[in-house]
Amino acid sequence: xxxxxxxxxxxxxxxxxxxxxxxxxxxxxxxxxxxxxxxxxxxxxxxxxxxxxxxxxxxxxxxxxxxxxxxxxxxxxxxxxxxxxxxxxxxxxxxxxxxxxxxxxxxxxxxxxxxxxxxxxxxxxxxxxxxxxxxxxxxxxxxxxxxxxxxxxxxxxxxxxx
Amino acid sequence: xxxxxxxxxxxxxxxxxxxxxxxxxxxxxxxxxxxxxxxxxxxxxxxxxxxxxxxxxxxxxxxxxxxxxxxxxxxxxxxxxxxxxxxxxxxxxxxxxxxxxxxxxxxxxxxxxxxxxxxxxxxxxxxxxxxxxxxxxxxxxxxxxxxxxxxxxxxxxxxxxxxxxxxxxxxxxxxxxxxxxxxxxxxxxxxxxxxxxxxxxxxxxxxxxxxxxxxxxxxxxxxxxxxxxxxxxxxxxxxxxxxxxxxxxxxxxxxxxxxxxxxxxxxxxxxxxxxxxxxxxxxxxxxxx
Ligand SMILES: Cc1cc2nc3c(=O)[nH]c(=O)nc-3n(C[C@@H](O)[C@@H](O)[C@H](O)COP(=O)(O)OP(=O)(O)OC[C@H]3O[C@@H](n4cnc5c(N)ncnc54)[C@H](O)[C@@H]3O)c2cc1C
Ligand code: FES
Ligand code: FES
Numbered sequence: 001x002x003x004x005x006x007x008x009x010x011x012x013x014x015x016x017x018x019x020x021x022x023x024x025x026x027x028x029x030x031x032x033x034x035x036x037x038x039x040x041x042x043x044x045x046x047x048x049x050x051x052x053x054x055x056x057x058x059x060x061x062x063x064x065x066x067x068x069x070x071x072x073x074x075x076x077x078x079x080x081x082x083x084x085x086x087x088x089x090x091x092x093x094x095x096x097x098x099x100x101x102x103x104x105x106x107x108x109x110x111x112x113x114x115x116x117x118x119x120x121x122x123x124x125x126x127x128x129x130x131x132x133x134x135x136x137x138x139x140x141x142x143x144x145x146x147x148x149x150x151x152x153x154x155x156x157x158x159x160x161x162x
Numbered sequence: 163x164x165x166x167x168x169x170x171x172x173x174x175x176x177x178x179x180x181x182x183x184x185x186x187x188x189x190x191x192x193x194x195x196x197x198x199x200x201x202x203x204x205x206x207x208x209x210x211x212x213x214x215x216x217x218x219x220x221x222x223x224x225x226x227x228x229x230x231x232x233x234x235x236x237x238x239x240x241x242x243x244x245x246x247x248x249x250x251x252x253x254x255x256x257x258x259x260x261x262x263x264x265x266x267x268x269x270x271x272x273x274x275x276x277x278x279x280x281x282x283x284x285x286x287x288x289x290x291x292x293x294x295x296x297x298x299x300x301x302x303x304x305x306x307x308x309x310x311x312x313x314x315x316x317x318x319x320x321x322x323x324x325x326x327x328x329x330x331x332x333x334x335x336x337x338x339x340x341x342x343x344x345x346x347x348x349x350x351x352x353x354x355x356x357x358x359x360x361x362x363x364x365x366x367x368x369x370x371x372x373x374x375x376x377x378x379x380x381x382x383x384x385x386x387x388x389x390x391x392x393x394x395x396x397x398x399x400x401x402x403x404x405x406x407x408x409x410x411x412x413x414x415x416x417x418x419x420x421x422x423x424x425x426x427x428x429x430x431x432x433x434x435x436x437x438x439x440x441x442x443x444x445x446x447x448x449x450x451x
Contacts, residue, residue, distance in 0.1 A: 044203070045200055052267060069195075
């Protein structure tokens, strides 16, 4: 029993080993110690989804996850789904359909949509709404985000579009 | 916001977990953390030690046992229960309840055990588990005891569980008739919810007995006794008038907190609407489960 523990995990495919105080939150480990600033903190209470990352492929709130919980698991952040020289198909769809304004919610939405399309490549409108209900956006009014995701569900945006 | 520092221990057996939590009296079990970490970040709960139960094998099992009962391990997440083939086959209403809890991130990690043990009044599973006549299996340093779901939550955020008792399983008879559930919410958590389970006679036309629970109104789910009595022994075709005849009295007897979810009359009204919709669904199911 201890107040700090060594953890090793995969961060965007890269093996990472570090010792963390047991009360460190995953979002602080990712942003402040590992320097990946794409993941955002907003509500800090599991409601808004701005801090969404994938843990073994499933979306979680990094604002309310202990860093020690990712030991021996795979964490994927927005940096991990962004190609080095451009945008992913999901990101392109958001740009194409105006699915963002200030952009603060966008990394969380992209992560949630990544998980959704992995589990359900062609979601129905209802499935899209249900899955994204826990991601909040204060700018777009959601319609354009929805249209962007629907275009992906219908396979309208290819890797090299936009 | 950060929590205050704590020691962290990963338990690998139930006995280890119980021992570790009990040692100096200030440890707590830690499962999905979706409630506990929030409360610790807000500094309304403080603990010296978290005992992580996620590594204990066997607590995430879902089976239909030899006694024709469903058993759900306390470590099962909402996402797991929602997608589980056994639950979807035998209690589809529970699968869809879990598919609608919170948001996708809370469902990935939040567990049924953590939900019950936190004792939050605005919760979904306790209402349904009361209607299903579930028993909760608690294991402590001196053995195991069973508590009925109805008796588990004592009041707001308070259960009959001792700090060093681990909830290991939830067990309930395989439903012998339709199970229906509805909730109304305008935020993340339910404002009102209603669960109803009928057991039917052999030809599926008469209700042998009914259990009706209304949740999120008071500090814990409440039975609608008058409705349960009115439904007993009647044919499925007589359900609607039977409920309507006793509904106003039954709703009046509910303990209802006025809070940001609404006033008492409004919430009573919603409970009645949800109940009648559940009844329509159960009737339409034509007596099959
Ligand atoms: C934004 C948001 C929305 C939500 N919406 C809903 C909703 O719509 N409906 C709903 O029902 N719930 C909702 N919840 C509550 C949700 O957190 C719970 O449903 C969740 O399942 C709790 O489980 P956990 O594993 O995360 O518990 P934890 O936070 O790990 O634990 C909660 C408590 O239970 C104790 N504990 C945990 N497991 C055990 C065990 N096996 N034995 C003994 N003690 C144990 C812990 O010590 C702690 O005191 C919501 C939560 C959030 C944050
Ligand atoms: S910041 Fe984590 S859910 Fe809002
Ligand atoms: S684009 Fe500003 S919050 Fe969504």
